[in-house]
Amino acid sequence: MTGLRTDLYELRMAASYLRRDMTDRATFSLFARRLPHRRGFLVSAGLDEALTFLETFAFDEDDLAYLRDVVGFDTPTLAALSVLRFTGDVWAVPEGRVVFADEPLLEVTAPIAEAQLVETGLLNLVTFQTTVASKAARCRLAAGGAQLVDFAFRRTHGVEAGAGVARASAIAGFAATSHVEAARRYGLRPSGTMAHSYVEAFPDERAAFRAFAADFPVNPIFLVDTYDTPAGVRAAVDVITELGLSGPLGVRLDSGDLAALARESRAILDAAGLTQVQIVASGSLDEDVIAALVAAGAPIDAYGVGTRMGVSYDAPSLDSAYKLVAYGDRPVLKLSPGKATLPGAKQVFRDRTGAGGDVVGLREEPPPPGHEPLLVPVMRGGRRLDGADPAAAVRAARERFDADLAWLPEPARRLAEPEPLAATVSPGLAALHERVAAHVRTAGTY
Amino acid sequence: MTGLRTDLYELRMAASYLRRDMTDRATFSLFARRLPHRRGFLVSAGLDEALTFLETFAFDEDDLAYLRDVVGFDTPTLAALSVLRFTGDVWAVPEGRVVFADEPLLEVTAPIAEAQLVETGLLNLVTFQTTVASKAARCRLAAGGAQLVDFAFRRTHGVEAGAGVARASAIAGFAATSHVEAARRYGLRPSGTMAHSYVEAFPDERAAFRAFAADFPVNPIFLVDTYDTPAGVRAAVDVITELGLSGPLGVRLDSGDLAALARESRAILDAAGLTQVQIVASGSLDEDVIAALVAAGAPIDAYGVGTRMGVSYDAPSLDSAYKLVAYGDRPVLKLSPGKATLPGAKQVFRDRTGAGGDVVGLREEPPPPGHEPLLVPVMRGGRRLDGADPAAAVRAARERFDADLAWLPEPARRLAEPEPLAATVSPGLAALHERVAAHVRTAGTY
Structure with missing residues (x-):
């Protein structure tokens, strides 16, 4: 340094x-x-x-x-x-x-x-x-039992900040990150499937979903809002059925009225007997949007949270001294x-x-x-008292936050x-x- | 990479x-x-x-x-x-x-x-x-003819982000940065003098100012608000007079009612015949605070702008795609x-x-x-068309912004x-x- x-x-x-x-x-x-x-x-x-x-x-x-x-x-x-x-x-x-x-x-x-x-x-x-970490903790409080995934890398303050956000959100309880280098460095679970451009690169949604499921049969998540969300969910249902996919599966909603679309998507999936297919939501999420979706009873299993968490949009710094x-x-x-x-x-x-x-x-x-x-005491005579292990440090910090969150009084x-x-x-x-x-x-x- | x-x-x-x-x-x-x-x-x-x-x-x-x-x-x-x-x-x-x-x-x-x-x-x-850069440009618009210095490093989103902020604010017209590594990397002017801790490390303000002026006789800027601002300005006056300091000199105000303290400081300095001593203001500044100080006619020659510019506090990201x-x-x-x-x-x-x-x-x-x-066109076949020169890139960008700022219509x-x-x-x-x-x-x- x-x-x-x-x-x-x-x-x-x-x-x-x-x-x-x-x-x-x-x-x-x-x-x-x-x-x-x-x-x-x-x-x-x-x-x-x-x-x-x-x-x-x-x-x-x-x-x-x-x-x-x-x-x-x-x-x-x-x-x-x-x-x-x-x-x-x-x-x-x-x-x-x-x-x-x-x-x-x-x-x-x-x-x-x-x-x-x-x-x-x-x-x-x-x-x-x-x-x-403090912003990500609020997302965790909002999400209840749903999983949270860090999607912030593309809009953090530089590429190093992206790794820092993956780390800080993991401490606050996020389950995975889209940021591959950060996942490697901090021992996190990397997560991600497809973008709209992937769907657009194929002749139609079904062709894109079919190709993706063939290439990544473990836990594929189909992005269903490129053209029309309910039609996208039906395309996913068709491909899942046609290929006989099983195990963890999901659809991702990235735009529109997420509560309404999640309900409609859940209904389409359930009607097809695909009750195990999870619904992932993303797109300009923060703790307030997540809390509103949870309060509305939206059947969403996981949230991809990006920019608003990654830059702590409503309070991007701290009056530290x-x-x-x-x-x-x-x-x-x-x-x-x-x-x-x-x-x-x-x-x-x-x-x-x-x-x-x-x-x-x-x-x-x-x-x-x-x-x-x-x-x-954490350092004496310029030498740290623990061994430097980035992944172990994140795991230990997350455990401490779990314990403190259980302790934290309601007003706070x-x-x-x-x-x-x-x-x-x-x-x-x-x-x-x-x-x-x-x-x-x-x-x-x- | x-x-x-x-x-x-x-x-x-x-x-x-x-x-x-x-x-x-x-x-x-x-x-x-x-x-x-x-x-x-x-x-x-x-x-x-x-x-x-x-x-x-x-x-x-x-x-x-x-x-x-x-x-x-x-x-x-x-x-x-x-x-x-x-x-x-x-x-x-x-x-x-x-x-x-x-x-x-x-x-x-x-x-x-x-x-x-x-x-x-x-x-x-x-x-x-x-x-x-867009946030820093607003600070420049607010500051009129006063100089702007990037003080953001301590609260940017990681250390790499600090260098990015120094660079982006230089493009928008900031004259200097406190961030030494960034100054080296991008050919910027490094700027900085003393903190409150320096004053506190000496028996009194006069001793601190005397020591600092002895060690850095070129353009010393005395931080005058550690205990009481007018008393701090008088201590600076005494030391400047006693040591016969000349050339560029300054006092820095970092807390309190900056407009009132700037006027009071200017009066003390002018009464002592030290009309050439500049007044630098810092402390939670952004374009709104600067504009209010300028509108109030506060006699401030330079602004150190930190956190609120460096994290673009009111809009820390951009809906980019x-x-x-x-x-x-x-x-x-x-x-x-x-x-x-x-x-x-x-x-x-x-x-x-x-x-x-x-x-x-x-x-x-x-x-x-x-x-x-x-x-x-800036890259062809994976090769950039200009030579990679970080300092030259910043200089050219700043010139472009100068020209576009002159063009920019008032409503925008x-x-x-x-x-x-x-x-x-x-x-x-x-x-x-x-x-x-x-x-x-x-x-x-x-």
Whole structure:
């Protein structure tokens, strides 16, 4: 990972720290300042890639040449950067856990130059994955028992984002992805059958369905809306019957009034004795459309969810922050209006009964009775404490989300006007904040 | 570029075509079905990376092993894929041109398996870059003469998306980016100074500003809102005066009432005789906030625009499509409700006077009088016709956008309730569509 994957100001600050021998350890806290519109909770995600980013962060010869020739760094700074690696410690909320505003997702403690340089990359990876996992979780809540498949790749923000979306949606419980490279990388189930162009490339729908079933006899799904949906379903029925297809089979509806067409399709299939043929719906779906289809009793077995999940259309980012909370032996804070921060390394304590909200406290505080800590050590001295296994990380995260989803209180989990759990501040953290803030107000600075 | 960077259904369709010796050339057209909410125009972008994607698309041994072991492809299909490259022709609207709904941005003609396999990648790259360039263009329209800097990297959809955003915003006229790797890759100006954590790492603001100015005497910009903005500006004034700094200098406001604080800061700076010190504003900016600041006469010289531009917050994607319009010697179309397509390879003809809207016609039609064609050949036989030069591509695209922005009629360029130019259909295309649609309606299929 090139060390230039950062903002210029991180490099300038780091250079200044190195030049001044400011090597004290700093702690930065990464958290969401508030939840986006219509979100009752967030699903923590992005940690696995963030740890890889930290482990591989380094400047090669080309990077250093650019910093010398274009940015104007001097020789001692370049020498310092050439041997710089991330050597710090990281505590984090494991991926898949449900979190709320003002709760640290990740805390970095490292010599300040290192901790500063990785800000942009950490914010980027955690914000993106958490944003998409949280949106995908809403689709899961909407879908009830129906399966969800990630169809987002064609409209994610670049090809790498497509893989990130496949991963984040898998953590939230999506059963498969259309994205083949992502399926390989993260051990997901690849899924997909045919597009309208396939149907159009044959003389008629029956010819297309016949060819496809011959080539892919295992679980073919026929796209039936190229010309006229009921006629397409009847063509699928004819081909299924004619070829004596059995096992898992499906038809896909991609346009029109999905509830009405699903009912009509179900009726045609059932009348032909093809009760086992599933109905897959796709086309501009999101949690609201899915919830409406479920509420209408539409007989849909699986949903292909694309763009609106993959870009988190109604809330495509998160007001995340990476803030210095301690430097050397002093806790620090920021008083900027609307962007104030709490000082010190922290811990989030969760009431497993769900009756009380989370408590944000100091890392060394004991948990309040009945509470469990969410942040755990994940990296020490620049080395991750788990083995790097992308597929295992997704599986473990999905299990954590399953458990947290079962725990999540109703006001936070409902789709419309959700009410997030409000975290409270522990007495220890409140006292520290008051002490530091009073000092800043009196001294005009820390 | 691994050939697995596609949706599974593309691979299945391609495998079916290869197996059936369906090697006729197909033409696919990539276009936006409609403009997003509050967009009067789109800025075409993403072509350069799309051409690289096409030139490098191939399956390596690992890809083929995955398709064999997990997807279940047979030996003849794997053999065919192992030698498959994109050998087609591409016409496209050059990057930076202003375009509207229903106008092809790119048309691919290739043996159908190749043209199908690259659908996902092409849609992804063009949709993402066009979405962001179009959002960034609105920021430019809002900013008037003020400079714009891309600050989005920390909240783009992954680290690669950060580079894409730097590129797309540069095409739309942004003057610099915080993203150092992107600046190197695309020949952009890297920009950035300090964060709040830097100020907090020193005993007080003056110490931080003094250190920063000593380390970066060329164009230092002091972040003044860590504790109290007017006090921060006075600290900057003291340090500038004390060190006798000259040349370009600035202060950055990142929170609070930016219009009021900019006026107050300007007054403090001017009273100290520092009229040359510029004011940079940042913090949750988008075209609406910028336009309001400009309308309020806020004395702001440059805007750092991040998340809201970088994820195109109010419209994070585009209803783009990649549709088969010809296969072999027959033009094809789709009649799905709301997703109907026009048949045949096309051209977009632009009235340079701006008095009339664009005309979408057939590729071989002559331009209407006074109109210029927008699509040009960019790839032939799988080889791009320009040299691949990422920096030159951005520069040329930015020049095209400058020219098109000067041309763009007011109803389409205004920020609030813009009215996009409506493209009309040429008589030749209308006649072809009528003929093909009538045939589909009569025959129930093409």
